Amino acid sequence: MQVGSLSDDELLVRIDSAAQSAECYGLVTEAQVCAYLELEIVHGQDFDMTANTFWAGRVLRNPRLSGDQKVEALENYELFRG
Numbered sequence: 001m002q003v004g005s006l007s008d009d010e011l012l013v014r015i016d017s018a019a020q021s022a023e024c025y026g027l028v029t030e031a032q033v034c035a036y037l038e039l040e041i042v043h044g045q046d047f048d049m050t051a052n053t054f055w056a057g058r059v060l061r062n063p064r065l066s067g068d069q070k071v072e073a074l075e076n077y078e079l080f081r082g
Helices: 010-025 030-043 051-060 067-080
Strands: none
Touching: 010 030, 030 051, 030 067, 051 067
C-alpha cells in the first residue's frame, strides 16, 4: 500500500480501520496498533487473512499470546524470515 497517494482524510480512515482490526486481535496499546498498521502497510490491508502471510494470521489469532507477545512474534518473523 502506498500511503503517499492517500489524502489526509483517507489516511485517517485507514488508521482507524487498522486500529479496529488490531483491537479484535487484542492489540490495544499505541505501540501494538502501530506495529499492526506497519504490517498492514507493508503486506496489504488483509495481510492477516492471505495465503502469503498466513503466519501473521496464526500469530494474531493465538489466544494464548498477549498483545505484546503477538507483536514480538510478528516483528521477529519479519526480521528473520529473509
